[in-house]
Amino acid sequence: MTKWFGETTALDGVDLTVGGGDVHGLLGPNGAGKTTLLSALFGLVLPDEGTIRLFGRTRAQAGAGWLDGVGGFVETPRFYPYLSGRRNLAVLAGLDGGDAASLIDSALERAGLDGPAARQKVRGYSLGMRQRLGLAAAVIRRPRLLILDEPANGMDPAGIRDLRTALRRVAADGVTVILSSHDMAQVEEICDSATILSAGRVAVTGRLRALRAVAPDSVWRMRTSDDGRALGLATELAGVKAAAADCSGLDGGGLVVHAAQGEMDGYVLALGAASVAVRGLELDRTPLEALFFQLTDGAAKTAHVEVHQ
């Protein structure tokens, strides 16, 4: 699909298929078109060119039932501030019809908003509570497709862990999840496939394993007892590229190493054998992160990578 907002091309020929039961990550820098794409999936934004099919049906074919079984939210979930959390869900259940109203209590409990929080007016909710209410609002739709835009925003670490587990679980039950996120670690942990958008175009899309295969090596930050010798050793090993880190960094000094996991293991063992102690080792960029920056940094915004599944 293509979408223009005046002179701005928000989405430029985006062509994407997400398989049933997949957790699909949608990545991209600010302004890449992620929110516009998710909004279009919900019918909030109408394509200027192209079509969107949910479960094989276009909006024109499905009518008002197009979003049946589709739950989730775009940007921060919004509710009526003068109503309680429970009353807000009752309003939405009223729109949904069916047995949605009977699912409210369990959805609130599942989202950790039962008890006093359910009776509290939403104007007093924190960002994390509104995210949770957004998830509860998705639960009562009995979703077969979950569309979530930065769902972990404002959540505490326990909530984020719970959310990740829940998304893997619903996917295992056959629910398709489309997840927009800036959190690469979250995407790598829970997604089966991903798309990187850049300047409104699909820069790359595919299964995560296939994306890793075309991605640059991981980037590591390393501190050793003898950086000079460590640099020398790196030149002797295939698949390992090391350079002195920018000393202006807060942690200062050390090495920046580009290497895949296996080569990095060999490098660390070689350092040990050469009596160079590794005092610190940190994964700075995963392959997916490296691919993201390669495709979305400055001049590379029009880059496109072909992925063989």
Add this chain to the structure above:
Amino acid sequence: MSLAAEPWPAYDGRDAPATVGQRGRVAGTMAVWRVELVKLSGKILIRAIFMLSVIGPFLVVGFLNLQSATPGDTPFGQWVHTSGFAIPMTILGFGGQWILPALTGVVAGDIYSAEDHLGTWKTILTRSRGRGQLFAGKFLAAATFAVAVLLVLTVTDLAAGLAAGRSPVVGLSGQLVPAGHATWLVAVSYLSDLPPLLGFTALAVLLSVASRNSVVGIGGTVVIGVAFQIVTLANMPQWGQQALLSTPFMAWHGFWGAPAFYGPFLWSLLTCAAWFVACSAVAWLIFRSRTIEAAA
């Protein structure tokens, strides 16, 4: 329990029944209407309006009893101390042209734009309801509020008048109208304001949809109502007067003549229908193709 504690409720494989077919669309519209009424009932302002509509007329009666002067510049104003039936008609004549548009503007001028202000279009448009159902359901809720307020005012204004006295009242041709007939005429006069009230409801809906701003939706309705009244004072041709949406608020004058005449009321039906259809159609054309952006 936590998000991951148990399997989520599974999709049951059926489209929501209220989305299928013509009956489904009607059912969907009624679902939106019910939801909007629930939302309205949760607003303090709406409760305050109904409370004021109930006690306001009695406060007016109390205020009139405290002073010997009469509001002589409005029809029936000079009779407020001699007949209780003059009181609801004075309220209708004095405030009908701007109080009623303002009251319907409070809901109709806000019911669409409030979703823009709160950023909740995204929330309700991502449920299983089409834009047509949402538009119609909201419109119905705004109209329901307008009708409900008018009915409450009809009953409470008449009750306040009856509480003040049930003497016959002098009609607009100087004839004496007995209490029984006067009761009927008061009720019919109030109900004759329904067509222009619904016309203003449609106008407020248009302002709310087009501006996406409740200040414009509510304030614009009041300002346009006042502007119509000012224009009425100008030396306009009769067809121009009849085309104004405020003129039908005075159509009840004919009911109180001897003999009664109904031409202005019938003409007002045409005027109000034209405004209603035009404003509703333009509002729908704007609404159906708009893009939903992030909240302001």
